[in-house]
Amino acid sequence: MFDSEVQRILDFVARGIGVRVVGAPGSGKTTVLRSVMSNLEKAGVSVHFISGLRTHRSIPYAAIKGLGLDVRPGRSGVLDIADVFSSQLAKAGKHLLVVDDLHLVDSESLAVLEAVRRRSDCPMVATAPETWVFSRGQLAVLNNGREAHLQLDPLHYEQVHFLIAQVLGAPADANTTARILTKSAGNPRLIVRIAETASLSNLLVLKDQQWTMSADSLWNEHLRGTLEALLAELTPDEFTALHIMAILGTARVDVLHKVIHADALEGLERRGFLSVLADNHNGSIAAISPPVIADYFRGSKKLRDRKLLRSKVAGLLEAAPHGVPEQYPSSDSLSRVLASLRLERGDDDAITSRQIQEHNAERERIRFERWQDNKTAANAAAFLRIYWGAPVDLERASRVCAETTDADADPRDLLFVTITEAMLAIHTGRGPRAAVDILQKFAVNNPHLQAEAEDAILFLSSSHGRVPLDVAKVARTVENPEAGMGGLVQGLLELYRFKPAAALQAVDGAGDDDAFLHLRPFVRSFALFAAGRVEESLVLALDWRAEARRNLDLFGVVTSSYVAAHGLLYRGHFEEAEYLMSSVFAMGRPGLVVDSLYDAMLRLAGLRHVTTAIVPALSIAAQARTEVADVGPLPGIGKGAYELVAKYNTQPSSFDRASAKLIRRQLKSGYAFEAMMTALLCTCLCPGKPALDLLQKIMRNSGLAIHDQLIAIASAVVEGDHKLLGLLLKHYEPDADTYQIGMLLRGALKRHVIEGDARAADAMAQASSIFAVRFPSANEQLSFNAFRSTPLTEREIEVAILAGHRTNVEIAEQLGISARTVENHISNALRKSGATSRNSLFMLVGNSLPPR
Template sequence: MFDSEVQRILDFVARGIGTRIVGAPGSGKTTVVRNVVANLEKTGVAVHVINGLRTHRTMPFAAIKGLGLEMRPGRSGVLELADVFTSQLGTAGKHLLVVDDLHLVDNESLAVLEAVRRRSDCPMVATAPETWAFSRGQLAVLNSRPEAHLQLDPLHYEQVHTLIAQVLGAPADAETTARVLTKSAGNPRLVVRIVETALLSNLLVLEDKQWCMASNRLWNEHLKGTLEALLAELTPAEFTALHIMAILGTARIDVLHKVIHPDVLENLERKGFLTVLDDHQNGSNAAISPPVVADYFRGQKMLRDRHLLRSKVAGVLEAPPQTAPEGATPADCLSRALSTLRLEKGEDDAVTARHFHEHNASREQSRFERWEANKTMANAVSLLRIYWGAPVNTARALRVCTETPQHDADPGDLLLLTITKAMLALQTGQGLDHAVEILRDVAANHPECNDDAEAAILFISASNGPIKQNMGQPRVVQDEPGMGNLVQGLLELYRFQPAAALEAVKGAADEDAFQQLRPFIHSFALFAAGRVEESLVFALAWRAEARKSLDQFGVITSSYVAAHGLLYCGLFEEAEYLMSSVFAMGKPGFVVDVLYEAMLRLAGLRHATTATPPPLSIAAQARTDGPDIGPLPGIGKGAYELVANNSAQPSLFERKATRLIRRQLKSGYILEAAMTALLCTCLNPGRPVLDLLQKILRERGITVHDQLIAIANAVVEGDHKLLGLLLKHYEPDIDTYQVGMLLRGALKRHVIEGDVAAADALAQASSLFAVRFPSASEQMSFNAFRTTPLTEREIEVAVLAGHRSNVEIAEHLGISTRTVENHISNALRKTRATSRNGLFMLVGNLLPPQ
């Protein structure tokens, strides 16, 4: 789980620099330290480990005596112990001092460590809580020499998915993974304890090689000990404050201030037990973190029996009513939007997801009760709108659709109810024909809804099947609200006519029955037109506004668009965080579920293209019964499965890609075909796929990819002189990252096909391009073909071989130069690379980013 963090520490230690590892309790600090120690001991480094223990922190010299230093009787003072320890560190060989839980080390041991660090240049790796207020003695030990700082952040969705699979021996489904992440707030220790105790309590069952929840809860009595240990350092006032917050649930700060002293709230936030979230009223809400702590208090009998405490908080539960969200305001530049997204990474996905869940559950229950009391069309539509983004209560939704009277209903409300009923028919397996028949019935019985119903039929038909040649156009009435212009824009997007799609959705969205459809078409049409930066700015600003207003439908749709833009720009860290925040919310409603599934495949694509088959890829959580071809990129599973199940032979991959793209074109989903052709051209440049890509772009009048197409033609034709000129005069554009991927893909293809001269030429061209555009050379793990597997050490050496000598590699890894030579020789033979540089380009992206 912590390979990249361990490698960073090893690099620091190799340079004689110590490291301070900080994180919340249970964040994995001790695990990281143990892995560092194990790696260093394999290379012959003498590691001296001091453990701070909570029960021993008042016992003089308890920590330092744990080293087992040989002392003369009667000579166990600070200086005597420091002399003996310093002499040990001064023996021949490399040494490392490790202090785990520095904040629990007794004062006398700290005095010994301070004296030792003043006398020795041995680097030290120490762990401590991220919010700890260090004493003077602790700071004296930490700050006596230069040190690096390593923050262990909470795990994201994909990491939780991997950790669960490691603990249980098989992966969990999407709902279970999201629930574990939500409850644990990404805390590794809690993730492990929750799944272990859930298994012990029979709350998890294994179905089709995936773990699923047997009920709707994960809390169990076996978790009490873990939570008691987590809360052990709290004061009585802080403990009582968490009791109060467990009663209140997510509440506004001004409400909490009425029953909890502000200093106590600040202490809880500093210790990581409280998370503050901004709401759409420019106020702040607070919630317990990790959320499983709230379950601990709510599951206690003492919470139910504390009448005085409950009476204390009575009357303060009322919060100001929520107002309707205003229109999304786009950020003024991409850098600002990305900066905002990166700042968001410091927030708690799990608490945010729980906030959404509580908000949706509260709205759904209150609106259902209102509908039961008065079964009007307006009340029905108010409830059904929730299910377009939030998880669906199918039984309630069907009941509302069936029992709501339709006479004298507003045409817009009737249309939304009918489309919802048609969507439910698709979700429950009744088929496209039945869904269309539902819409035709309302058009026949309500002539005033005829145009919108016909547009809705086009929408459902085109989104769930091929766009037929005889499929008509929706009727559009200028300056009148309706479905026609939105459906027309969506169809133009499917057909890869971005300019026409943008034209169709011009204007305000205030009167739209489906208010999120217009910004979705607008932002994705910008992306399809090659205006990637504009699309990103719009989508990220829209997403921020949707998060603020707790609009799950808007969060998912905007995140899908933004994820495509971030991946296209090579911003994989930001893209993975963004998608992880969506996955943390769990399965969404029936309208945006296809976008959720698409993001699972997009997130899994990075793993699908690595050298080792990815059995733990989160893409496995997407439905396997989905269509191979879809209206938008990622919705169809064909492109993902093409890359994930590729052949070792470039020619076979090329034939499969060509067949898939032709099927996409035949279905009328031209945008998906263009994106598939672009991806496959960059992974494995070849004439058939490139010709299809050029034909699509030419017919659609898309010119923004002209530089990429020219370079791809030079690569495919083997015209290295022309390629050199094109790369020399290349002006940065939206395809800068794709050009780098194209050059690497061509290099790998030539290596596999044994074309030595072409491989050398491409390796040189790729290296020169990487020097000119460093951001485009960052490894993204898009390996198109799996060659003979290398060992971990061979990969490690190969990565360094591109820019270090054998002597430098040997010194860096702590092995002999002869061993380095053997590893490079074996790697060259296995990969059939023709040079060290070619070897580096082939395997440089098999390791995670440093």
């Protein structure tokens, strides 16, 4: 779980640099520390461990005496103990000083540590809360010598998925993972406790090899002790403030100031128990973090206290929000939106997710009650619109579709209700045929809406079957411009067919009267991506996503995130893409229209794992629905491409046959955009003639030249023309495919190694190295791991990773082994992998471990 953090600390310590590890209570600081100690002790380093304890803070020398120093009787002063400790650190060999929970160490022990650190250059690794205000004594110990700072951030969705599987022995489904992430705010200790206690309380049940929720809540009494320990440091005022906030729920800051003293709110925010966010009224709202704390207070049996507190806050929730002028960015640039996305990573996914969930739940309740009072098509459309993005209550949705009256109804509302009913038919497993029947019956009963009904039929049948061969023959002038259907459907179908210019032309215009508000920006931003204008697509999608988050619009968040994820992955921004998708997964499985996009992002997130893991297991893609077709209208919606990559068995010839078969099926269905992306991915991962020929054919048919340089380089690679390849790489002009070309060269290297072609492998390793020097990238290159049949040992992979840029002596010094042992490991790795040089070995296994 913390491999990259542990490795960073080990690298710092190897260079004699101390590390301060900070994070919230339960963030994994002690776990990281124990792993570091275990690694160093195995390497022969003497580790001196001191632990601060809350109950020992007032006991003199309690922490330092835990070392068991041999102090002579009568000489137990600060300097006497420091003399003994310093002499231990001066012994031959490498030493490391480790202090867990420095903020809980007693003053006398701190004095000893300060004296020791002044006399010794031994590095120190210490842990402390991220928001702690250190005393002078604590700072005197910390600020002594070189020190690095390591922040342990909350876990994101995929990490939570893995952790639950480790704790419970099997993965959880998407909704359960999202709920645990939301309740824990990504805190590892709380994730483990919630999962364990929920399974003990039968709130989680194992179904089809996945844990799923058996009730609406995961709160249980077994969690009480964990929460009491978490809140142990709070003052009485802060404790009462949390109780009030649990009653209020998510509330505006100006409301909280009326019932809670400002000092208490500031104390909670400093300790990390309060998250402040911008709301959709351009004000500020605050919520308890982690949200499970609110469940702790709401589950309290002290009813009298709760009544008193409720009377204290009565009537405050209806106060009008203060208006704050909205500020718009002055420039649209990739650097700006990426900087905003990276800044957002510091926010709390759980709080944002809960904010959107509560907003949708409240809207659903109000609109359903309004429909119950007056069952008009307008009220039904307003209610059902929520289910296009938010999770669906099938019983309510079916009832609204069945009982809504169409008297004096707006045609736009009637159409929306009928399309939603058709989508429900698909969602419940009745299939596209049933959906088409519903729309055809509607067209017969409403002749004035026949044109719009036919557009909707075209939209559904094309999205769940195949695209008509000639979209122009089915495209018509929209008879009712108010409905806004014809142009949007035509644009979407052109996107399916990989005709981005035609798609952009079809959705040109503001679209203020669109029946489906998010379809126009979706087609526009994804068509820009398909046309090779990746930066423009990213800027548009990320700006759209930021606006949707501000408006608590789940539909907009999911659709914009899907487009942005493709752009980020295409440019190699894996960390940003994984955060962005994780933030969507944290909101739980969404509604009718975007459910398929949610599954597509699960497969995209799992794609990196299955290409780099030695033994792919617990992939997040397992949470995606499996009862879908292998081909889909857009990349990732069909499961075929993911399963092709996941089942790769190190035989390039079999991969070539399977990939070509899948791409032809995608083309046969008319999904040329998906076919192009699959052919491009397969060509870069494992360059072969079948996929490359199909990619060239698709690009010729599209009339686009956006991948010409990549295709030329791929052709030279596949044909084995290394002289031409060198010339093409030498004269290569950077374009949108720079990252993909790096993938292509690495994939070719691994293919040659697997096939045993040492000459070609060395030539490709050289070409890849030259290209990497000319176009350095901080991003990890995605490529197949080549060691599924003859895996290297963990130590051999570790040595191979370092062999590309360090000598045997340097590797031996870092790992705490002899240079002869390093040489043996490299020899074994070369023999097992088939690589013929240190450089090709490094290139071959360069991404087999998590990025550092």
